[in-house]
Amino acid sequence: MSHAKKTFSRRARVAAGATVLAAVAATAFGAVSANASAPAAVPASAVSALSSGTTTTSTHLTVDAAAKAAQAALDAAERENQKVTVAVVDRNGNTVVTLRGDGAGPQSYESAERKAYTAVSWNAPTSDLAGRLESAPNLKDIPGTLFLAGGVPVTARNAPVAGIGVAGAPSGDLDEKFARAGAAALGR
Structure with a gap:
């Protein structure tokens, strides 16, 4: 074949x-x-509804409210010819708004954010917290904090929802005065 x-x-x-x-x-x-x-x-056995009491809801400042507070604080500083930076952080310490005024020093940006973070973290003005350093000096070692006057918390139903920090004025008292003006603007 x-x-x-x-x-x-x-x-x-x-x-x-x-x-x-x-x-x-x-x-x-x-x-x-x-x-x-x-x-x-x-599998149906892997799906389950959460029982009551296993979750929580938190309140946060809106972006519009944060911007309003920051602008009010900056306006208060400008009326007194102070060159500052204003930062507003949310309940978790995340920056929502930062306004750097004309002529504000380069250090004021980070300082304002850290003051706001410190105020919301402890739900207290940073001027009050600065006094705690005498009895607990290691507090200053906590990352992201700054224990100088100029930060105030914003609360809703007695719980912190934001922090406002101001830096750049010649004294912490002035910084805190302007931060309080920002917080007061939210009550109007």
């Missing part, structure tokens, strides 16, 4: 190879698409 060797033209070999590759790609794509679009089944 004679075996005749059949040879295909180059065009036929390329066409056959392309057809095989297309079939493999379509199969793989279909499998990937099916897996990506089909949600994973979650």
